[in-house]
Amino acid sequence: MTEPVTDGEEGAPAGKPTAVSRTTLSHIMTAADTNLLGTVHGGVIMKLVDDAAGAVAGRHSGGPAVTASMDEMAFLEPVRVGDLVHVKAQINWTGRSSMEVGVRVLAERWNESTPATQVGSAYLVFAAVDAEGRPRPVPPVIAETERDRRRYQEAQIRRTHRLARRRAIMELRARHAAEGRADA
Numbered sequence: 574m575t576e577p578v579t580d581g582e583e584g585a586p587a588g589k590p591t592a593v594s595r596t597t598l599s600h601i602m603t604a605a606d607t608n609l610l611g612t613v614h615g616g617v618i619m620k621l622v623d624d625a626a627g628a629v630a631g632r633h634s635g636g637p638a639v640t641a642s643m644d645e646m647a648f649l650e651p652v653r654v655g656d657l658v659h660v661k662a663q664i665n666w667t668g669r670s671s672m673e674v675g676v677r678v679l680a681e682r683w684n685e686s687t688p689a690t691q692v693g694s695a696y697l698v699f700a701a702v703d704a705e706g707r708p709r710p711v712p713p714v715i716a717e718t719e720r721d722r723r724r725y726q727e728a729q730i731r732r733t734h735r736l737a738r739r740r741a742i743m744e745l746r747a748r749h750a751a752e753g754r755a756d757a
């Protein structure tokens with residue numbers, strides 16, 4: 574595994590390249606993973622996505638990290654019993670204590686040599702926490718390739734939208750509370 578390559582500013586963790594924590598989790602789908610239609614339950618895939626992203630967040634931050642949010646989980650194709658599913662995750666962006674992890678889900682037949690196809694994708698935010706569950710600083714991610722730099726910029730756009738949405742909702746709730754509305 575590659576070691577961090579930059580020194581952090583005083584008190585801040587050193588930066589880590591994306592490749593240091595990039596992870597793939599592979600799993601064969603069985604009859605125990607199906608929904609009532611006989612294809613694989615979306616929740617089974619979401620668990621794998623959270624597991625892979627959690628491993629990446631833990632590796633990047635060098636300690637415990639918790640899922641703060643999961644958004645834009647897209648299911649592009651059904652996953653079937655007998656599919657070998659690969660969940661590929663990497664750090665897209667880092668803030669002070671939070672990290673966005675991007676995940677791609679690929680599937681191939683477990684006993685055929687056909688190429689894997691993408692069946693899903695997701696973006697998750699993890700917060701690195703200390704022993705008391707309080708947010709702690711994370712090393713800045715160093716995006717090394719053109720693709721990683723694009724992913725970093727896209728993640729910044731999602732971050733801006735998440736914060737704006739949360740702020741707008743909090744303001745609406747505060748307004749309703751101030752007006753003494755029954756729903757507040």
Ligand SMILES: CC(C)(COP(=O)(O)OP(=O)(O)OC[C@H]1O[C@@H](n2cnc3c(N)ncnc32)[C@H](O)[C@@H]1OP(=O)(O)O)[C@@H](O)C(=O)NCCC(=O)NCCS
Nearest residue numbers: 639640641642667668669670671672698700702706708735
């Ligand atoms: C996530 C958690 C640690 C945030 O704690 P907090 O007291 O709100 O701390 P902050 O407001 O300082 O947030 C910490 C960071 O997480 C980010 N964050 C918090 N909630 C977020 C959300 N819903 N979506 C995206 N980012 C979020 C903040 O923007 C901040 O990022 P930054 O430090 O890079 O600027 C806390 O809400 C928590 O423990 N949640 C439960 C997590 C958990 O148990 N997950 C497993 C579910 S079973």
